[in-house]
Amino acid sequence: MNDENSGSGYVTGGEYTRDSTYIPDRITADGTSGWPAEAGRYRLVAARACPWANRSIIVRRLLGLETAISMGLCGPTHDERSWTFDLDPGGRDPVLGYERLEQAFLARFPDYDRGITVPAIVDVPSGAVVTNDFAQITLDLSTEWTAFHRDGAPDLYPEKLRDEMDEVMQQVYTEVNNGVYRCGFAGDQRAYDRGFERLFTALDWLSERLAGQRYLMGGTITEADVRLFTTLARFDAVYHGHFKANRHKLTELPVLWAYARDLYQTPGFGDTIDFPQIKEHYYVVHVDINPTRIIPQGPDTSVWLTPHGRESLGGSPFGDGTPPGPVADGEAVPADHGPGGIGHR
Template sequence: MSEENSGSGYVTSGEFTRDTNYIPDRITADGAGGWPVEAGRYRLVVARACPWANRAVIVRRLLGLEDVISMGMCGPTHDERSWTFDLDPGGRDPVLGYERLQEAFLARFPHYDRGITVPALVDVPTRQVVTNDFLQMTLDLSTEWTAYHRDGAPDLYPEALRDEMDEVMQRVYTEVNNGVYRCGFAGSQGAYDGAYDRLWTALDWLEERLSGQRYLMGGSITEADIRLFTTLARFDPVYHGHFKANRQKLTEMPALWAYARDLFQTPGFGDTIDFPQIKEHYYVVHADINPTQVIPQGPDTSNWLTPHGREELGGRPFGDGTPPGPPPEDERVPADHGPGGLGHR
């Protein structure tokens, strides 16, 4: 099952619990685990629809690793078996030659029976999956791949902030990133009510925290902001209605909405967001929640480009670093899939 399918978790007493049994392998600078950092060796397989994969796309881009780690792109929908490369000519990834991400998992683990999830890093020479541990993967891009970071790459996981960052990221993960799923896949009224209360308690905490500082950890962007951003970008188009997280829209929370727009308008963030793919994924794949598979036309996303005023809080988005350049031509989101675009695949 995909990470984006309710089958990647289980429901007990009506409560959704995510299956977090990922492949724990890591690609490290010293290669101690058998997977050494090496330019051109690995392929990052993602889907623009998936918030967990979206994180890896942003980190790779901010650090300037596009020429070091290639990227394969799955389409927005999948079946019960796997994400598929249906956006590529012939429906096959041009580097791996696979039709399904599942093939990379089975190449290494012939009897693999857990979630076929994105993001996944694949070893190109053997065409075998290395890891799908999305929580560790992006931290390793920041800390293990430093030899290949671009000039001016930001420090997304500053050593001095790590203890507090880890606590903030853990709360964001359990209460917000996963909290919206807990609402959406609740199997009873009681489970939903509890999930709803937990989610909004956390969003109120974030609203207050971000009222007085530009980013989650202060004056510069860190991994914590990336992890929150990918949920916020999907909130009004999907989670508010589809997952019944509907106390307020993101646009009705002043600090969070301004913060989300600030990030969206920062190079490396909004230019990774494909609103039509995001909506197509959730409303089509989650047929148990949306049996008709009808994809809503709204909301209007042109408001993501309106002024946010967060500059008044000071800070430097990239700290001592610089913004990334434009994305590679073949990795750009189509213009009609961006803010205000109405395109459907």
């Protein structure tokens, strides 16, 4: 069963529940986990279409880990078995030599029968998956890979804020990141109605929180902002229509819309977003929701580049640090897949 094919979850009594069992292994600075942080040893396998994987792409870029951890990208669509490397020449990842991410999971667990999910980190020498625990992966990139961070990298998980951050991120996860899926995969009207109310109650709470501060934890970007952003970036393009999360569009929620544009226009965020891949993924893979597989032409994504005005709240996205440099060679989103390109057809 695939992560995005059914949200890696199941429906009972009409309610959607996400299967949150992942490979718990961690890559650590001291190597006591059995997987030491070593430059060049691991490959992050992600997909631009997937919000959970998009987090890891953003964090890797913000921290400047491109030279320490290589990245392989799967295409936006897949079948029941696995994400595939159909964007690469010959349909094979050039480093791992695999056609399917499934091969990395089976290289470690021959009888693996859970979801083949992105993001996943693969040990290149053995070709075996290390972990697919998306929430822990990004935190570990911040805390266990510090020896390989770029100069000026932001502290995305500040120790003094962690207790409050963990609470905020849990709320964002259950009510927003997963909340849109609770609407989209609801099995009956009652479950959908409950999910809808929970989602927009949370969005209203976030609007209130962000009305007087630039970012979720104050004046600088943290992991909490990364986690919220990947859902907001997909909201009008996918969740509003496809998942019936349609009380308001993001563009109709003034505070959240300005906040999302602020992040989008910050290096490391918008330059990881591929709107055509996002739409193709959801509308083609979720055949139970969209059996015709017709991909909508809208919405117009050029609005992501309009002024947001959030500078008036003060703060600085990177605090005492600096923005990441240019996107690494070979990792740029095609120019016509961003605002003003084919993403708004």
